[in-house]
Amino acid sequence: MPARSAALAHAHDLADLVAASPSSYHAAEEVARRLQEAGFTRLDETDAWPGQPGGRFVVVRDGAAIAWAVPAGATATTPVHVLGAHTDSPGFKLKPRPTTGSRGWLQAAVEVYGGPLLNSWLDRELRLAGRLALSDGRVVLAATGPLLRLPQLAIHLDRAANDGLALDRQTGTQPVWGLGDAESADILGELAATAGVDAAEIRGYDAVVADAARGVVFGKDDAFFASGRLDDLASVHAGVVALIEAADAVDGIIPMLAAFDHEELGSASRSGAAGPFLEDVLVRLYASLGADAAQQRRALAASWHLSSDVGHSVHPNYAHKHDPVVQPVLGSGPILKINANQRYATDAVGAAAWADWCESAGVASQEFVSNNAVPCGSTIGPITATRLGIRTVDVGIPILSMHSARELAGVSDLYDLSRVARAFFAG
Template sequence: MPATVDALAHADDLADFVAAAPSSFHAAAEVARRLTDAGFTALDEREPWRAQAGGRYLVVRDGAVLAWVLPQSVRPDVPVRVLGAHSDSPGFVLKPRPTTGRLGWLQAGVEIYGGPLLNSWLDRELRLAGRLVLEDGSAVLAATGPLLRLPQLAIHLDRSVNDGLALDKQAHTQPVWGLGESESADILAELARDAGVDAARIRGYDMVTADAARGTVFGRDDVFFASGRLDDLASVHAGVQALLVASADHDADHIAMLAVFDHEEVGSATRSGAAGPFLADVLERIGLTLGADREERMRALASSWCVSSDVGHAVHPNYPDRHDPVVQPRLGSGPILKINANQRYATDAAGAAAWGGWCAQAGVSSQEFVSNNSVPCGSTIGPITATRLGIRTVDVGIPILSMHSARELAGVSDLWDLARVAETFFRG
């Protein structure tokens, strides 16, 4: 079925969002920008918080951001509906003393972040993006245009490459970014120039690589969307769009909240990750602003929901044996409900029933995802959130191909349908 006008517009806006969010820090900043432009109030964790019925708020912690909307008839034990996602993606991180090179080539010293498909990063123009911390402790965002490339060895110099490509994680993953000698160049100066600061002021940095190409719609009837960082900016973007729509007239009996965490790809165990205290801290502070005592806060959590949204595997036409022989999600057939008997996903029967209800209300078809028993599956922020807070949690997402590639593949209609269900979830 051809993509609808609404779905195509959503995909085009997602391409803009990904381009503005090459790092987790940029993603948090772009979420904050879109929400504050719509009237949300940005809070500072170091300052006292005040709240009023119907208020719309957000707070940024490093590469994570939480945003929420209070109902008009707010009470101390009001429950929360959290849509959780993450802002980071697999790739490469700039090492200390990053300006390297040999044989007249300038190279960047990088370390592998998470579990990227290494071969997918070859022969692409890459950006560097992240934050620079200056001598006074202030932080500025920086993002280059196309700057780096990991050039693959020509087939003439490796005749067996098509029989099996093996990349050494140190020797073969250091990208080139110019010509000359490393003693007379400084890749940090490139970043400082973008940020408009003096390179001598830089005292620390968190910099990652990102694909420089913009996301694009293609295929027969415009059914496909390819982009970097769909894992998991597709969910972040859907959550932002849904919260903006739902917040315009939010009159439900719960708090609608978007929770975007960092460091999911490396275990979430950081101050801005789902295993850290960020969500618990903010929920406690919201309760305090509403005058809730501990009993009321516990009642609120017991009545709350978390939808953990992340990508899952669509059935691959060239590798059908890697998937469950019966449950085979397809692009263009709707968002997925993620299920795992060993609790790598937090979905249970109650969550499956609730998800089915939200999809039905939104007029969206859903599909199930379960792994082949011989192929262990990954995990998400879902089990972490459920364990930390005791909130009923369901794991969902969209099906994609090329997960953890520098450029992943999704269905245009699935992206739009996820946002529609997220809006229904927020509205209640």
């Protein structure tokens, strides 16, 4: 398939994954579904795990998923190549007693999740999605279609709106979802109905708001891809595509995809990168290969972690916010993320390895570094490097509108990231 056609197909497949993943829980299950369809075996953490070479396994914990492929000939000291990403995105999460409203409107009580661009959520149709814990012990996933909206106050009633809109995080962020009396309505009932369960069965829930519009390719020469949750489902998608492609051909390493939850909150959870999930999987994986503690440490010393998350493309209207020299742009390749204060884990050895993987994939790469006056965020890279001691490189794709309800990427960058991931998994 010609590169342009392959890139477009990759973008449309990413749109499918995002549409199936309105919450981190849905994203983890979509990863599992794709891997099972490709022949991977799903394991439960409470079961004993088989260790036969050639087996491929996937584990799902809450909104996180870890999958790997054990090649024939794997030993107790075979290194692992982990591509790390995250399944959550900034937005809003449903509060307790979520059905509210006034003046004849039904509203949803939500709490701000992470650091979203609040005004980007205005005047667009939104979904409600997440997991429901039921009275019989089951946990089910549920997702509505377009249900909610955050309507902006008309400019006739706020003449200063264009001078700088500032939303109150409590009173300005409660979306409408219907008309009527809140005492006789139940937004959880709307969500429960999509899963075919009675709202009375719900004992607990984790539900978030997501953009209802599908991801689209557009622009001159179909250069752009816009979608919700590109941060960081773009990397999750690249990783799962690459892992499926690599699974039957890999030799000498164990390729692994680690898609964590709660990165936007700092990763400190049982399913976040600061938690024990990856270490738990690695310990059990090497135990299945007969490794003792010393052999496991030898394997990890030879291993790599590619921490893949989005970074900032230079913005044509705000170029002064970027470094004056290092200015990555959409469509010019994935990015290597560098920070002197270790907000990214990349060092000289990692930069050289990244250059090799890009060269092997035939992909151009760009560098990203922040303007000194505009401190950058961080990623799971420094967290996993600190926790496990695995050599780590921070990479990703450049985007605009980061943390918006709908972000903007380059079609070719999305595809190229998956190609480099494939080279990384090939060792």
